[in-house]
Amino acid sequence: DAGVIQSPRHEVTEMGQEVTLRCKPISGHDYLFWYRQTMMRGLELLIYFNNNVPIDDSGMPEDRFSAKMPNASFSTLKIQPSEPRDSAVYFCASSPNDRRSGNQPQHFGDGTRLSIL
Amino acid sequence: AQKITQTQPGMFVQEKEAVTLDCTYDTSDPSYGLFWYKQPSSGEMIFLIYQGSYDQQNATEGRYSLNFQKARKSANLVISASQLGDSAMYFCAMREFDFNKFYFGSGTKLNVKP
Numbered sequence: 004d005a006g007v008i009q010s011p012r013h014e015v016t017e018m019g020q021e022v023t024l025r026c027k028p029i030s031g032h033d034y035l036f037w038y039r040q041t042m043m044r045g046l047e048l049l050i051y052f053n054n055n056v057p058i059d060d061s062g063m064p065e066d067r068f069s070a071k072m073p074n075a076s077f078s079t080l081k082i083q084p085s086e087p088r089d090s091a092v093y094f095c096a097s098s099p100n101d102r103r104s105g106n107q108p109q110h111f112g113d114g115t116r117l118s119i120l
Numbered sequence: 121a122q123k124i125t126q127t128q129p130g131m132f133v134q135e136k137e138a139v140t141l142d143c144t145y146d147t148s149d150p151s152y153g154l155f156w157y158k159q160p161s162s163g164e165m166i167f168l169i170y171q172g173s174y175d176q177q178n179a180t181e182g183r184y185s186l187n188f189q190k191a192r193k194s195a196n197l198v199i200s201a202s203q204l205g206d207s208a209m210y211f212c213a214m215r216e217f218d219f220n221k222f223y224f225g226s227g228t229k230l231n232v233k234p
Contacts, residue, residue, distance in 0.1 A: 029223075036218055046211065046224045059221065064124055092163065100220065108155050109222055111165035 005029070009095050009112035017120050021083040024115045027076055028097030036109060037070055037080050038094040046094075052078065053100070085119045091117050122146065124212050124225035132231050133202045136145070140187070141197040141228045143212030151217040154195040156186065159209040160180045168210075171195055 008027040016022055028035045036051040050060040055072045063070070067086070072078040082089055096109040125144045133139040145154065146228045156168040171179045179186040187196040199206055212225040 031127045036222065048222070048224075051221065053220070058219070083227075094165065096165075098220070098222075106153060106170045108157075108167040108170060110167070111157075113164055116163075 007095055007097050007110050007112035009093075009115050012113065013116045013118075015118045015120065016085060018086055019084045022082065022085045022089075022117060022119075024080040024093050024095075024117070026078045026080070026095030027110060028095070029110055030076065031099060032097035033100035034098045034108070034109075035072060035078050036077070036096040036098075038096065039070070039091045040094060041091045049080070077113060087119045089120045090117055112117070122225075123223035124214055125192060126212055126225035126228050128228045131229070131231045132233055133199075135204060135232055135234050136201055138198060138200045139202055141199070141210050141212075141226060141230065143195045143197065144193065144222075145193050145212075145214045147214060147216055149166075149216040149218055153215040153217070154186070154188070155213040155215065155222075156184070156195075156197045157211045157213060157224075158206075159211065160205075161208070165211075169197070180206070199230075204232050204234060206230060207232045 033054055037049040039047045049062045052068045052072045058062045058104045070080045092114045094111050094114045096111045099107050123146050152173045154171045157164045158168050169179050169181045169184045169186050171188045178188050185198045185202045209227045209229050211227045212224045
């Protein structure tokens with residue numbers, strides 16, 4: 004089975020440009036999560052979706068960040084305009100919804116390494 | 121308050137020895153799950169082991185075991201017979217069932233010495 008697929012794997016762009024990160028969750032997973040990882044701040048939850056609906060976006064740093072999930076198999080995280088401090092590894096993760104047996108871990112994509120010059 | 125606390129930023133262990141990575145958690149949800157992930161230098165997040173809040177026995181997966189002490193709200197990861205390939209960052213995480221939200225700790229960087 005295919006895991007969580009993220010694209011691109013690496014992105015280098017100049018400050019002020021729009022950046023779009025993409026994620027395809029594992030088929031059948033109801034939850035999708037976006038994380039940012041930096042040395043200084045560790046792993047931060049930015050936003051997560053349940054059945055394509057954003058549930059908690061309190062981790063989104065500011066209005067320059069937006070995320071969408073137009074369907075069950077695709078999500079985007081957009082940064083506009085980008086700034087050097089947005090440089091980080093961005094992970095997408097998905098998990099199934101099983102309240103009866105919660106032993107379902109999040110499955111992570113390989114991440115997008117973003118560098119803003 | 122921090123939901124997940126990992127107090128050991130870095131640890132060293134001699135190859136073939138056992139090592140314990142500490143994790144404490146904070147929740148008022150009676151139903152929750154605890155997870156450990158490994159992140160090697162290549163960057164991917166690898167799920168290692170799970171413990172449910174109602175599980176009576178400690179979870180084990182190969183060389184990994186989870187020392188679950190519910191009253192103390194701790195979920196320490198024990199790696200037996202450390203190998204060089206165990207050198208990585210290790211994250212403790214908790215899932216509260218009510219909202220299916222995951223919380224991650226700050227991680228412990230483990231270095232296995234030959």
